[in-house]
Amino acid sequence: MWVPTCSWESGIYNEVQVEAWKKLVDAVHAKGAIIFCQLWLVGCASHQVYQSGGAPPISSTSKPISNRWRVLLLDGSYGIYPKPRALETYEILDIVEHYRRAALNAIRAGFDGFEIHGAHGYLIGQFLKDGINDRTDAYGGSIDNRCKFLLQVVKAVVAAIGAERVGVRISPAIDHLDATESDPLGLGLALGMQALSQDEADLISYGRHFISNPDLVMRFKINAPLNKYIRKTFYTQDPVVGSHAAVQDFCVADLTAPQGPAGYSCKDPSKVTVNDFVFSGLGNPGNTSNLFKAALTPAFAAQFPGVNGLGISFGRLDVAPGGVVPFHTHPGASEILFVAEGTILAGFVSSANTVYFKSLKMGDIMVFPQGLLHFEINTGGTVAIGFVSFSSSNPGLQILDYALFGNNLPTELECPTYLKSIRKSKALAATLSDTKPEDDSDNEDDEILNAFTTTVNPTEGIIEDVDEEEEFVESKFEKMDDQDDIHTAYEKLYKLSEKYEKLYRLTTKKLNDMELNREELSTKFDEANQTIGALRFENNSLAEKTKEFKVKLFQVRAQLERTSSAKLDEMLCLQKSASDQTGLGYGFSSSNIASTSITVFVPPNNNAIENNDVKTDIASENIDKGKSILGAPPKQDKKEAKNSRAKKANSQKPKQKKQHLCHHCGVVGHTRPNCYK
Incomplete structure (x- = not known):
């Protein structure tokens, strides 16, 4: 540029x-x-x-x-x-x-x-x-x-x-x-996979479909249908995550559009009026005729469209004598309380479970950090009035009592979730207070955790007696007539919430330990995979070398056979020459070349050829079927040959025994069963 x-x-x-x-x-x-x-x-x-x-x-x-x-x-x-x-x-x-x-x-x-x-x-x-x-x-x-x-x-x-x-x-x-x-x-799953498999792309990102399908990866994996996206809900107006107010003067809430996690979309500027920036609902007291004897009149984006996208909102708090705003949290905002009339005991619990509380009088203010549990109680004899401001146009609200006891948790999960067993409740209290009840084992923590992490089957008698404190609380909340009973029930409920909070810390620690073990096992698994991969690589290398050695062995064997053939031809020539000089008889009778036997006649006291020293290696490919190994014998008529053999046999005393060549190794003097090859 x-x-x-x-x-x-x-x-x-x-x-x-x-x-x-x-x-x-x-x-x-x-x-x-x-x-x-x-x-x-x-x-x-x-x-x-x-x-x-x-x-x-x-x-x-x-x-x-x-x-x-x-x-x-x-x-x-x-x-x-x-x-x-x-x-x-x-x-x-x-x-x-x-x-x-x-x-x-x-x-x-x-x-x-x-x-x-x-x-x-x-x-x-x-x-x-x-x-x-x-x-x-x-x-x-x-x-x-x-x-x-x-x-x-x-x-x-x-x-x-x-x-x-x-x-x-x-x-x-x-x-x-x-x-x-x-x-x-438009790259859907099919075209995206095709582009990657054919090296037409290195990376394909999905934006709109991911907004309407946060589980897009899993949907692609199982080929599930996708939710249709609505573009007008894509962009938020909360300054924390990006607001139109960053480049516009304001973003008045369009209450006809659906509300997203960060607020409403912007109203058409041509339709904005001064009334969008004014709220007149805080001059009247709230209705405190309810269980808690308290009421909040909100001026959030839904009631006060002008604060949409600005990160602020307001409200009025009315608390009758003895009234209470029980433990609650605003997930999306911090809160400041200003006491205009009366006396309010207020406090919050940090993530380290430290409680900060104080009795506030007219003119005092107190801040409650975002997301932390906090409460307000009217400890005076008159109606207390406060005004609260929030760091979001939509701070949200969750009351702990309703979260614990007003949910739709299945009955079979109530025991492991709320610890209704008296024995286990006492064991938990003892464990968390570093004291031991009678007959408690050293593994009480593990027993408690097991009770909370194992699926409960009511027919097996795991659900035992109902906890006395919970029974008292439930019975009092059913009547709701006596103010003292209500506050007593709330006190019991508060104590129970402390126990549940401690139990939560205990289970969280156990889960963290399990996560560390899982990570350690995962690391070992990866190392094992790497070792297996290396061994497979070495195995493949050895297989290639084995193939090379086999080829070389075949070549050497062929060379040896050629060399042996040449040596055999040389020995046969020498043997034939010696036979011509001594008149040695020779021949073979088998027509099976692969198992040919040779008979050698050795004359007595003949120094030309020593007994038991004739060795002939026979290669079947060097023997022509039907021919003598040493060549053709001298021609004689039948009668002359018969007389000659008889004469020669009589002159040889003692008569020489035939010496045979071994079928297996070619050595004179022994046969296969005695072969030492």
Whole structure:
């Protein structure tokens, strides 16, 4: 941004601004957080008063924003948007350059990243949306052309600071500042999941649906239907959370609209009258003819519309003699009590269970901090009148008595919730007062907690005698005739509330201990998962190595077989040569190559071949079926061969025994059962 586009806008286009941003960024980093710089150019959503020389603001179009919208001027008033000037085609790249420089400035200032604001009808949105973009050049018409400007900005910024630091914000379905789209993309669950699964988006946020469906994540998970949102109830008027009063003079309550947690929506300013800022209801006393003999006349937003959104309200308190405003709290406001007449005993209980109380006389005031239990009692003989102010136009109210005894808690939960057993009541009182009743065990605390955390079955006799104090209270509240009885009952009730408060602290401590144990177990579970993951990784690595070793083993085995074959051929040649010199007989008879046996005839006293020293490794692939291993024997006719064998047999004394080669290992002299391989 080289010039501001509205009165409250900050910039990052010069060195002074960069240095100023460093202080803020450093403060954020000091807290361990990260911070991105979001850059926008508002385009036609501006005014001549913010432009150099009073020039019209720039845009993709020359059409002004409609009178439905207003622009904030320098004097605090609101005006209509002027007619903008449509950028010339050659000017657009200059705008892209300003984005690039701003991104570099943001990184120099220490920002962790940079977000390009392309949403809500500002300059980039004025190019994206066909409801505004009426250009006829390369930046208008088709969706590709309308996206061209944004894509050029993204490309320039990414080149300057890196893609990992760049984000883009768009809002296809929003019509802010007349930025309408004829075919908007509404990302429901299905389209959102599709965009993520196809890497078309890194993050998808849901805004409107989350407002009307606080459990949106669970609804998406179980594919449940969604509540429809009502846009007019989206924005609150409470200054604490963001009020129209921050930019308007007031926000008079529109009592015809539903009331939200922070108040009412604003009434149409044209319908506001002076009566909205005046309330006349505090001049009359309240009706004290009730159980508590007290009455509050409120001047909250519902009765006094002018205080809506201002964070204040008022009321009148009337308390008859003996009347009481029992323990109560205002969840949304602190309270100040001013005593105008009579005497009021007032006090509150801190979160540390310390009671602060005092008797107040006419002219005294007392403050009750937000959310704390407090009470008021008329201790005088006349009607007491007080005026109370609150720090919210809708402070809220919850009376402890009604919260405890006027609720719709199921009967089966009353015993564990209210401790009706006399024995357990006394045990609790003793435990909390550091004294022990008779026959109490050392584990009384655990017994009490178990009684309150276990589902009660009335048929099993767990509900015992009704507590005498509660029985007294209930009986007196049924009559309500005698003032003394009422106050006595209230006193009993107050004592009971103290017991319940102490019990609450006891159970809270137990729950905190359980939560710590849960966190410890969760940490151990995470560590176990990490260990399992590491072991799985190692197992996968070992599996890969095993595959590699198997391949190498196969290669080595093949090499050994080739080497063994070569050695066998060499030995067979040597053996054949020796046979030719000594006349050694040889041959085989089996036709099964895989189990071939060889018979070797060894002549006696022949030094050429020693007994038991002939070893032949036989590889079936080296043996041709039906042939001698050592080659073909010398040819002889049958008769000559028979005579020769007979002659030779007679000359050999003692007769030499046949030596066989082992079928299993190829060693001479033994067979498979005795093989030692």
